[in-house]
Amino acid sequence: MPLLDRINGPSDVRTLDKAEKKELCNELRDMLIKNVSQTGGHLASNLGTVELTVAMLSSFDLEKDSIVWDVGHQAYSFKILTGRRERFGTLRKSGGLSGFPYPPENKYDSFICGHSSVSVSAAYGILKAKKLKGEEGKVIAVIGDGALGGGEAYEGLNNAGESGKDLIVILNDNGMSISKNVGNIASYLTKIRNRKSYFSIKNFTSRLLKKIPLIGKPILKLLTKFKFMLKYSIYRSSTMFEDLGFTYLGPVNGNSTDDLEKIFERAKSIEEPCLIHVKTVKGKGYEKAEEDPSLYHGVGSFDIESGASGKSGESFTEAFASRLTEAAREDERVCAITAAMEDGTGLKLFKEQYPNRFFDVGIAEEHAVTFSAALAHSGLRPVFCVYSTFLQRAFDQIMHDCAILNENLVIAIDRAGIVGGDGVTHQGIFDTVFLNSVPNIKVYSPSSYAEAKEALTEALETDGLKAIRYPKGKEPLNTDFSDYEKQGNCRLKKSGGKILLVSYGREISEVTEASKELSRQGICCDILKLDVIIPMKKELDLSNYERVFFFEEGCRQGGVGESFAASYGVKNFTHVGIEGFLPHGTVTELLKQTGLDSASIVKTVTEVMK
Numbered sequence: 211m212p213l214l215d216r217i218n219g220p221s222d223v224r225t226l227d228k229a230e231k232k233e234l235c236n237e238l239r240d241m242l243i244k245n246v247s248q249t250g251g252h253l254a255s256n257l258g259t260v261e262l263t264v265a266m267l268s269s270f271d272l273e274k275d276s277i278v279w280d281v282g283h284q285a286y287s288f289k290i291l292t293g294r295r296e297r298f299g300t301l302r303k304s305g306g307l308s309g310f311p312y313p314p315e316n317k318y319d320s321f322i323c324g325h326s327s328v329s330v331s332a333a334y335g336i337l338k339a340k341k342l343k344g345e346e347g348k349v350i351a352v353i354g355d356g357a358l359g360g361g362e363a364y365e366g367l368n369n370a371g372e373s374g375k376d377l378i379v380i381l382n383d384n385g386m387s388i389s390k391n392v393g394n395i396a397s398y399l400t401k402i403r404n405r406k407s408y409f410s411i412k413n414f415t416s417r418l419l420k421k422i423p424l425i426g427k428p429i430l431k432l433l434t435k436f437k438f439m440l441k442y443s444i445y446r447s448s449t450m451f452e453d454l455g456f457t458y459l460g461p462v463n464g465n466s467t468d469d470l471e472k473i474f475e476r477a478k479s480i481e482e483p484c485l486i487h488v489k490t491v492k493g494k495g496y497e498k499a500e501e502d503p504s505l506y507h508g509v510g511s512f513d514i515e516s517g518a519s520g521k522s523g524e525s526f527t528e529a530f531a532s533r534l535t536e537a538a539r540e541d542e543r544v545c546a547i548t549a550a551m552e553d554g555t556g557l558k559l560f561k562e563q564y565p566n567r568f569f570d571v572g573i574a575e576e577h578a579v580t581f582s583a584a585l586a587h588s589g590l591r592p593v594f595c596v597y598s599t600f601l602q603r604a605f606d607q608i609m610h611d612c613a614i615l616n617e618n619l620v621i622a623i624d625r626a627g628i629v630g631g632d633g634v635t636h637q638g639i640f641d642t643v644f645l646n647s648v649p650n651i652k653v654y655s656p657s658s659y660a661e662a663k664e665a666l667t668e669a670l671e672t673d674g675l676k677a678i679r680y681p682k683g684k685e686p687l688n689t690d691f692s693d694y695e696k697q698g699n700c701r702l703k704k705s706g707g708k709i710l711l712v713s714y715g716r717e718i719s720e721v722t723e724a725s726k727e728l729s730r731q732g733i734c735c736d737i738l739k740l741d742v743i744i745p746m747k748k749e750l751d752l753s754n755y756e757r758v759f760f761f762e763e764g765c766r767q768g769g770v771g772e773s774f775a776a777s778y779g780v781k782n783f784t785h786v787g788i789e790g791f792l793p794h795g796t797v798t799e800l801l802k803q804t805g806l807d808s809a810s811i812v813k814t815v816t817e818v819m820k
């Protein structure tokens with residue numbers, strides 16, 4: 211019987227001996243590779259944290275201690291070992307396990323995860339609450355070297371240095387963000403990573419001394435004390451973490467449960483908050499992922515033997531990025547900026563061709579916006595490519611650094627709309643709402659690759675703050691708008707009906723499909739497609755329509771439909787959009803669930819018009 215079948219909760223891990231833990235790690239790796247090859251998900255990061263997870267569950271008691279994962283994409287083994295093994299095959303599927311720790315899913319998930327660099331702040335908050343409530347227990351934040359590039363991590367460290375002994379920060383350093391980690395913090399970590407660990411010196415010395423009969427043990431004791439003092443005198447003021455109030459321990463081999471458990475025991479005995487520097491190998495145990503950890507950071511389903519995935523063909527991301535690279539050739543003021551999402555936003559080619567005008571600033575969206583605004587202010591034409599969900603944290607920088615002076619900056623909002631498997635923390639459904647309140651900004655919502663490219667061309671050729679939002683993946687079915695009449699910022703397709711269907715972006719394809727079916731049922735609808743969604747300008751008179759329906763692949767409350775109804779003054783108005791947060795599932799499933807697929811649109815229209 212596999213060992214894993216005996217592990218039904220964290221306490222079962224604590225009973226295992228050394229050999230069994232090794233076996234458990236092997237079984238976990240097999241399970242991760244097999245399952246992720248079918249469900250898709252974050253593979254390389256999870257293969258790197260297998261031993262770390264097993265060692266943490268062995269050394270800490272999760273009935274009183276809490277673990278906060280940063281981002282949480284590397285917590286699959288944690289899910290498997292905390293009572294979710296049997297459901298692991300449902301990962302990222304509708305109704306199944308979330309791809310990130312999610313407190314409503316399991317009592318050991320101590321905080322919401324998905325966005326980067328928040329773990330220290332969260333861990334410190336949880337610890338303070340424990341203290342105020344008179345509860346025992348340690349809180350452990352596990353943060354990657356990539357996530358440590360994000361500003362909030364320093365806000366947390368700056369504040370938590372005074373937290374006392376029960377806070378432990380584990381820095382999981384694999385040298386990688388999604389791509390190779392960038393910036394001076396990364397180089398700094400490389401420097402201290404390459405130092406010989408205090409613990410490895412100690413272990414070697416112990417082995418040697420224990421062999422000397424009688425005098426070996428006393429000398430070892432003395433030497434241990436001396437080594438610890440020596441280590442302190444060398445390292446104490448020599449890492450920035452010490453200066454921030456943490457005892458620095460490590461670096462230690464994070465793919466050895468043995469070494470990890472020893473260092474955890476040491477950390478438990480120290481009367482200050484500790485930062486344990488752990489070195490892991492991203493992709494460990496699956497050769498292809500070790501060779502190319504970026505490729506296997508987030509994957510769709512793939513063949514284990516060959517490593518081949520089903521991914522193929524063009525996407526909105528690629529179409530946009532190829533036009534951006536062309537634009538850089540035509541105009542040497544054009545720059546591309548990414549916050550650690552070079553691959554995800556398709557900027558590889560741009561980087562290769564224009565390395566001087568390509569900037570990966572690390573996981574630092576706020577900095578990226580201000581930096582881009584300053585490039586724009588200095589006469590360049592920056593394009594910041596970012597996922598909708600991660601732009602959320604840069605709202606103030608958009609408002610203050612970009613919008614007040616209406617800088618010539620383009621924000622390329624990738625993964626706008628429903629994203630699917632990454633779920634509630636990653637859906638790109640709120641940018642429409644928060645950008646709606648930004649004065650000066652113009653937001654394009656292309657429905658096809660051609661429109662995405664045209665929008666970029668126009669945005670770069672005209673002055674002012676612009677955003678172009680486009681979805682994850684491929685063009686939808688209906689992208690031919692030749693029978694639409696251009697009316698300012700929108701296009702109208704007339705069929706002579708008394709009903710108007712309005713939409714924008716990818717959703718126009720569902721609306722088009724629905725109108726075909728409605729027409730078969732004898733219900734004739736005109737379609738209005740919005741090319742620019744912010745600011746909302748009334749371009750035509752809608753008073754002849756009996757009813758206007760608005761379908762929005764974005765948050766309904768405060769969304770584009772509301773500003774449309776207000777600007778156009780429409781009275782008989784039905785607005786379908788996404789209500790609140792949206793969990794994981796496929797895009798098709800989620801469109802259906804939210805009433806935005808063509809069949810639901812037909813149903814809504816027929817029911818309302820009855």
Ligand SMILES: Cc1ncc(C[n+]2csc(CCOP(=O)(O)OP(=O)(O)O)c2C)c(N)n1
Binds near residue numbers: 281283387575
């Ligand atoms: C605010 C924010 N921006 C971007 C991301 C996308 N993202 C997810 S994981 C990751 C890399 C994290 O690197 P690291 O912390 O070193 O973890 P590793 O995967 O290397 O273990 C990035 C950029 C995110 N989750 N949150």
